[in-house]
Amino acid sequence: MIQFDGVTKRYADGTVAVDDLTLQIPTGQITVLVGPSGCGKTTTLRMINRLIEPTSGTITIDGEDVRAQDPARLRRGIGYVIQHAGLFPHRTIVDNIATVPYLLGWDKKKARTTALELMERVGLDTKMAKRYPYQLSGGQQQRVGVARALAADPPVMLMDEPFSAVDPIVRKSLQEEFIRLQSELRKTIAFVTHDIDEAIKLGHTVAVFKVGGVLAQHSTPDELLAEPADDFVREFLGGEKGLKRLRFNRDLDRQDEPGAERQDKPDVEAAER
Amino acid sequence: MTLAAANGGEPLIRWDWIGDHTGQLADLTAHHLKLALLPILFGLIVAIPLGLLCARWRWLYPPTLGVANVLYGLPSLALFMLCIPYFGIGSGGRADFTIIVPLTLFSLSVLVPNVVDGLRSVPDPVRQAATAMGFGTLRRLIQVELPIAVPVVIAGARVAAVSSISLVSVGTLIGNGGLGQLFVDGYSRDFTTPIIVSCVLIIVLALVSDGVLVAAQRLLTPWARRGTR
Ligand SMILES: Nc1ncnc2c1ncn2[C@@H]1O[C@H](COP(=O)(O)OP(=O)(O)OP(=O)(O)O)[C@@H](O)[C@H]1O
Numbered sequence: 001m002i003q004f005d006g007v008t009k010r011y012a013d014g015t016v017a018v019d020d021l022t023l024q025i026p027t028g029q030i031t032v033l034v035g036p037s038g039c040g041k042t043t044t045l046r047m048i049n050r051l052i053e054p055t056s057g058t059i060t061i062d063g064e065d066v067r068a069q070d071p072a073r074l075r076r077g078i079g080y081v082i083q084h085a086g087l088f089p090h091r092t093i094v095d096n097i098a099t100v101p102y103l104l105g106w107d108k109k110k111a112r113t114t115a116l117e118l119m120e121r122v123g124l125d126t127k128m129a130k131r132y133p134y135q136l137s138g139g140q141q142q143r144v145g146v147a148r149a150l151a152a153d154p155p156v157m158l159m160d161e162p163f164s165a166v167d168p169i170v171r172k173s174l175q176e177e178f179i180r181l182q183s184e185l186r187k188t189i190a191f192v193t194h195d196i197d198e199a200i201k202l203g204h205t206v207a208v209f210k211v212g213g214v215l216a217q218h219s220t221p222d223e224l225l226a227e228p229a230d231d232f233v234r235e236f237l238g239g240e241k242g243l244k245r246l247r248f249n250r251d252l253d254r255q256d257e258p259g260a261e262r263q264d265k266p267d268v269e270a271a272e273r
Numbered sequence: 274m275t276l277a278a279a280n281g282g283e284p285l286i287r288w289d290w291i292g293d294h295t296g297q298l299a300d301l302t303a304h305h306l307k308l309a310l311l312p313i314l315f316g317l318i319v320a321i322p323l324g325l326l327c328a329r330w331r332w333l334y335p336p337t338l339g340v341a342n343v344l345y346g347l348p349s350l351a352l353f354m355l356c357i358p359y360f361g362i363g364s365g366g367r368a369d370f371t372i373i374v375p376l377t378l379f380s381l382s383v384l385v386p387n388v389v390d391g392l393r394s395v396p397d398p399v400r401q402a403a404t405a406m407g408f409g410t411l412r413r414l415i416q417v418e419l420p421i422a423v424p425v426v427i428a429g430a431r432v433a434a435v436s437s438i439s440l441v442s443v444g445t446l447i448g449n450g451g452l453g454q455l456f457v458d459g460y461s462r463d464f465t466t467p468i469i470v471s472c473v474l475i476i477v478l479a480l481v482s483d484g485v486l487v488a489a490q491r492l493l494t495p496w497a498r499r500g501t502r
């Protein structure tokens with residue numbers, strides 16, 4: 001579990017990006033941080049792996065203060081995925097994915113084998129292993145970004161708008177594979193987006209932020225849709241019209257869920273008999 | 274033309290002279306290459322660590338660039354003369370450093386800014402991703418930023434190499450100018466062939482060196498998108 005306790009970040013110019021944040025990101029679940037541009041989502045995420053240091057408050061992972069750990073070592077244990085993937089242009093796909101294993105001093109062969117396995121896992125043809133990032137589409141690069149973050153099997157993953165730079169169709173398939181992957185891997189994930197549809201679709205819980213870095217509501221998607229905490233959240237969800245649409249989509253998604261299918265199956269088989 | 278005319282109908286180029294002097298021409302060409310390109314090699318050896326330092330500690334860059342630019346502004350002949358007391362005069366051996374050291378200094382004024390620009394050309398998300406995955410500053414500079422800077426560094430090396438090849442000829446004035454030496458021979462004897470031959474060979478050297486560097490870049494950076502650089 002990642003725990004924020006009274007965390008504030010004030011930048012040198014006086015901007016308060018995160019204001020007295022107390023938040024729990026439970027183990028093995030996807031916690032989505034959502035909110036309008038500039039509400040401090042990225043800042044919140046980056047304080048977890050110490051790319052940014054909080055002005056006050058503490059952040060712990062499984063009870064251990066992140067500030068008590070060596071930053072580089074801490075980061076090698078936390079997967080990180082960003083919007084434009086940030087792949088290393090000078091390294092092949094397989095070597096990009098094996099980055100953290102190399103840093104951890106794994107045997108080169110083992111690192112590559114793991115990387116190839118991960119390529120399959122995120123839905124990439126291993127024929128692309130020897131290509132360079134510029135030879136891949138945006139969606140494929142993003143998959144490589146996810147595989148790279150998973151390579152050393154870190155328990156925690158930080159994802160900053162990982163799917164927002166690709167077109168809607170590719171985004172949808174990336175989201176669905178991400179849900180499937182997470183159902184196998186059960187990582188502790190902090191996932192940033194400004195897209196409320198994505199938040200509702202992916203999150204076990206959703207934390208809605210206001211500009212100024214104030215946490216407005218943190219609850220499950222169903223609670224969020226049933227009872228927005230205040231006018232800001234209601235507005236952010238798109239008012240009554242938006243809520244209706246989101247609730248409708250949620251019901252549709254639920255029918256598509258793999259769990260729902262599994263429950264249907266025995267009935268179908270029973271009917272056939 | 275005036276030379277040819279003064280010579281009373283001598284042809285502009287006497288091919289037989291070239292045929293008789295191939296050995297000397299080859300030696301001069303090799304020597305010219307050595308005088309011109311060793312400075313680029315030494316320049317890179319100095320500029321890469323210097324550029325890394327400037328990228329690591331940004332305040333170092335303006336003074337470093339200032340010094341490099343002042344060096345570039347100095348007349349090459351003056352620098353050659355300044356080196357004579359240390360390395361001697363003439364061609365070959367130790368005296369070659371009278372040419373090589375100043376040309377190394379000149380190359381720095383192109384190479385250092387290129388190394389720094391190259392390091393700065395690394396996209397921000399790439400740098401951030403590297404940090405977020407647990408690269409330390411030094412490791413990130415050497416394993417991520419420097420390799421990505423290579424195309425820009427080689428672009429600088431191309432400029433430096435071509436200008437170095439032409440500057441070597443100035444060394445003729447102190448008796449060590451590679452192919453430029455043929456210039457003096459030609460003028461003193463009112464004989465156009467060596468002058469034309471040296472000009473052509475210097476141009477060919479510049480073109481070939483440039484081609485070799487382009488090929489080196491292709492080889493070193495198979496990851497670079499073709500056509501964008
Ligand atoms: N280095 C910085 N110095 C000063 N202010 C900053 C800095 N980085 C971010 N900010 C400010 O802090 C606030 C929060 O920024 P942050 O990047 O965390 O927002 P965000 O929610 O991720 O926004 P977006 O959805 O646009 O990515 C913004 O007002 C931003 O301008």
Ligand SMILES: [Mg+2]
Nearest residue numbers: 041042043160
């Ligand atoms: Mg952001």
